[in-house]
Amino acid sequence: MTRTRRLTVVLILNLALVAGLLVVGISANSLGVLAEGADYLADAAAIGVSLFAVRVSKLAPTPQRPQGYPMATTWAAGVNAGWLLVLSLAILVGAVGRLLTGTSEVHGLPVLIVSGIAAVVMFAGALILSGDGSNKAGGDLNMRAVLLDTAGDAAAAAGVAVAGAVIYVTKGLYWLDPVVAAIIAAVVGYHAVRLLIEIFQALRAHVPVRG
Numbered sequence: 001m002t003r004t005r006r007l008t009v010v011l012i013l014n015l016a017l018v019a020g021l022l023v024v025g026i027s028a029n030s031l032g033v034l035a036e037g038a039d040y041l042a043d044a045a046a047i048g049v050s051l052f053a054v055r056v057s058k059l060a061p062t063p064q065r066p067q068g069y070p071m072a073t074t075w076a077a078g079v080n081a082g083w084l085l086v087l088s089l090a091i092l093v094g095a096v097g098r099l100l101t102g103t104s105e106v107h108g109l110p111v112l113i114v115s116g117i118a119a120v121v122m123f124a125g126a127l128i129l130s131g132d133g134s135n136k137a138g139g140d141l142n143m144r145a146v147l148l149d150t151a152g153d154a155a156a157a158a159g160v161a162v163a164g165a166v167i168y169v170t171k172g173l174y175w176l177d178p179v180v181a182a183i184i185a186a187v188v189g190y191h192a193v194r195l196l197i198e199i200f201q202a203l204r205a206h207v208p209v210r211g
Contacts, residue, residue: 007047010047010125011044011051016121017117018037018044021114024111027110032115032163032178033111035156043146046145080145084188088188092181095179112161125153126151129143130147148191148192163176
């Protein structure tokens with residue numbers, strides 16, 4: 001399967017999950033589920049950028065651009081990783097704010113069901129993306145950025161599902177919802193920073209990093 005097809009499949013998976021997550025997040029009063037929905041919507045836009053960059057990188061050289069656009073996918077990786085960092089910080093701030101002001105009731109069962117489904121779907125998406133070896137050091141940074149985001153989505157959904165299960169069983173512990181959202185945001189943000197550093201180094205060297 002080509003990289004374009006891999007990205008397209010994951011784009012469809014993201015869009016299919018957005019509406020359900022936002023509806024359940026609002027009805028269940030779950031910051032974790034709402035964060036998932038917003039993240040998947042942002043992912044869809046990021047994958048659109050990645051698909052555009054892949055197409056640009058394959059354009060034939062011109063007299064003005066004799067080498068073509070070899071760094072297009074690296075720039076796209078920077079856009080995607082940067083947006084991922086911003087989104088992680090926004091979720092972290094929201095989670096801390098909810099913890100400080102007090103967490104209202106969260107309905108655990110719908111959180112468990114929709115996040116469990118999202119975890120399985122995003123795990124499948126991560127497997128699809130990792131099939132071309134982009135997760136290895138030196139792989140295409142654009143694909144690695146999207147893979148990181150998708151793997152983070154799977155982990156986030158799994159964490160929110162676990163929190164939903166605990167909330168449902170205990171009929172309480174609502175603070176778990178923002179705590180899980182904060183932990184996931186911190187982990188994903190850390191990996192986004194590491195990827196941004198690698199992207200910056202590649203751009204400075206002006207050498208396309210490809211698999």
